[in-house]
Amino acid sequence: MIECRLTQHPIFIVDQGRSMSGLSGVTQSGPLLVHQYYHASKVLQQSQLVAMEISGDCEFLIHQPMWITVCGEEAQVSIDEQYVSMNQPLLVKPGQPLRIKELAPGTKLIIGLKARLSCMRYFDSICGVYRERFGGVANGKPMITGDIFHVDAIFEKPHFGMNPTNAITPYQTARYSVSLQSSKIDFVPNYQYQHFSLHARYLLTEQTMQVSNKADRMGLRLICDEPIPAPKQTASQALALGVIQIPPDGQPIVMGPDRQTHGGYPVIGTVPDYALAQLAQIPATKHFHFNQISIEQAIVNFTLYQSQY
């Protein structure tokens, strides 16, 4: 049993996402922090990993011995009042509290669990989307203070060889920490890009952007000083993960894993999966630029990231 004793923000239970849900008009969902999720999978040597996506201080009580890992931006992680390292496999013993503190505002973490939770699976996934009223804790709801998850199965200790730290390399922990890098977020021009004016395309890449406080797993709403003029779009279209929609107010929205299957705003391009995970970790106070790349370059970058897992 996993008990959420305290959380500042809702906690989303995620796995790899729903399978073949789009034909029913159902959101695919899945992790927003793709890299951290796959990193956690590698650390725990667990495919189809169940994880919790958190965005603030929280505390859990785990009632069964369980291997976990905490992946993402820097934070204070303690088990039974002892500080522990992130991005490593950790054994939590029954009754030991797991606490996460001092996570930078606007950033998120993944807690990977080497266990199977006792909750309903829809489209082969436990992801929940509140708008759709199914999955997650129940009826699509995220986890809040007081919620309890029962555990069906505990998986065995990951095999580390002689040294547990061999499971990962330091390179991986630094690589997805966007706050340590120049804040440029890659995007690939596609969808209605050709229908946007030269001025609109210029505004997308040449002015700074900020992630608004309204950003969530459905869409990362951005703020820019000069609104981006959008062409008229009448028909709804199928939305890929990471598409950049330009609504009438000219403030871009980058669509996340909990987006609806279709949307009617014109799309100027797509943020590749790896860059979406970086964008999701940019605090609201920090500025960034969009960096236009070709799909070929995006595939090369993606392949480099994937090679780590």
Add this chain to the structure above:
Amino acid sequence: MTDSQFTMVNNNLPLEVQWVNPTTMMFSLNHSSADKNKSVAHIFCVMINELQRVFGTRLTNIVVGFNETLVHFEPNKVRHLDDINTAKQIINSIITSRYSHAEDPSLVISASHHQIGMSFSDEYDLQAVADKTQCSVKQLIEQFCSLTFTVILNGFMPGFPYMSGLPQHLQLPRLSTPRLKVPKGAVAIAETYCGIYPESSPGGWHILGTTEHVLFDIRQSPSATFQSGDTVQFFAIKSI
């Protein structure tokens, strides 16, 4: 759009395929509005069947749009060059068959026909639609029930079917002010489509009546009652 190793544009056939992000392939169909009917649904249905057959479990999702189909691959199993080349072969064979061998048995899809009982009600837009289309309510109901709709896709919300087959004289723009609450089961029309609201929701379509038919049940597989390519005909179980 540039033609590259990762993009295909066939000038003779109105279909192209490209990667839009490193795990998602998009098939786009450029067709005139006159074609936006059963044939589009048919092409996409055949394509979906073929994609599932060829790519199998490496696919994690397929989303059908009005002019495009998105195909999501499992990140660890995507093979960009091989997969785009395979996709090109698939669309070439489908489109070639579609345009040169319309009766090709390989293009027959397993679609279902649904007869849906519907209560017509003047509580919403029935009279207004009759007025705008210059017919009586009785004539409108008779016309509507004589139509056979084709499901293009499920979208907007789980199980909401966008259905083509609305004749031009019944095609109306959306309401200028959307309703804050459309009842569950509302059968409505807007522009070239007919749709049914599986759940209560805001909406801007013209409501002709309601049905008690279940459109989405998460406990069932498939969860959506209608699939792309299915046909639907309404019959009146209660008329005003």
